[in-house]
Amino acid sequence: MKQLKLGLPKGSLQDATYNLMQKAGFKISGSSRSYMPNIDDPEIQVILIRAQEMARYVELGAIDAGITGYDWIIENNASVVEIAELLYAKQGMRPVRWVLAVPEQSKFKSVKDLQGKKIATEAVQITNRYLKKNKVTCDVEFSWGATEIKPPTLVDAIVELTETGSSLRANNLKIIDTVLESTTRLIMNNEASKDKWKRAKVEAISTLMKGALAAESKVGLKLNAPVNKKDAVLKILPSMKNPTISTLTDSKWCAIETVLDESKVRELIPALKKAGAEDIIEYPLNKVIL
Secondary structure, three states, rough: OEEOOOOOOOOOHHHHHHHHHHHHHOEEEOOOOOOOOOEOOEEEEEEEEHHHHHHHHHHHOOOEEEEEHHHHHHHHHOOOOEEEOOOOOOOOOOOEEEEEEEEEEOOOOOOOHHOOOEEEOOOHHHHHHHHHOOOOEEEEEEOOOOOHOOOOOOOOOOOEEEEHHHHHHHOEEEEEEEEEEEEEEEOOOOOHHHHHHHHHHHHHHHHHHHHHHHHHHEEEEEEEEHHHHHHHHHHHHOOOOOOOOOOOOOEEEEEEEEEEEHHHHHHHHHHHHHHOEEEEEEEEOOOOOO
16 A cells, blocks of 8 residues: 655644644544654554754655745755645744844844844754845854843844744844744655655645635534525625525525635624524534635
8 A cells, every 4th residue: 555654743833733634634643752643544654753854854755745834944955845835833824934033122223233243043044044135244053942031141133933922022032124934834755746646645635734724714604584685695795706595495585605704704693684684503614625
């Protein structure tokens, strides 16, 4: 039996990835200390690898495909095939940023002010490219962690990954520039991508995961409406394409079903009720395949 070696990120992205895989239809289980968890698809072998190293192992062919950040692809200068962009992170469905941050009370206002200074970061190559682009020379050192506590005693500034900026603010740091914006990516090894079976398998996983992501912010809505009030109801009701409309046994009534943004539901339901809709049902979605 053919099998795909799939790398999933160990660490901060792990829980979010497991949840997304489950919504996509894959159940992953195993000890929290295991780096080779079980998955209910015999055609997939899952291996947990730190996101920082994923692109390198995919490039080398140790694994066929993997999930990592665009930032780590750039940091490793990895030659891989990108199958999909998956817009999710540890805390939400949005990109993350590598930012240049300095002490709140410092006089540094831009990267130009850091000429000849010391910067700590885990993303050394990304930082060096950024500095070169801005024609600034700094001493860039690799940080093993707890980077936020290093300025101003150990370094003058840091380049750190953030979603909300809360950790930086808690450590009295201010952001003076965005170095790189990054999203999660599903990637493949160049040779593995030429294998028709492996490519099709990864693209199927991609379709399911993107469908699960698309469903995160949406809900389904069912309702009944008198035929003579149908147009008034439809005028209020947004839809991804067009609502599904069915005639009920009582020809004076019709059933309407659609998918819409969850954020709009609380405003729409009272308006729909006022327009004549009845029997309104809101339900969650696992996947929306566009």
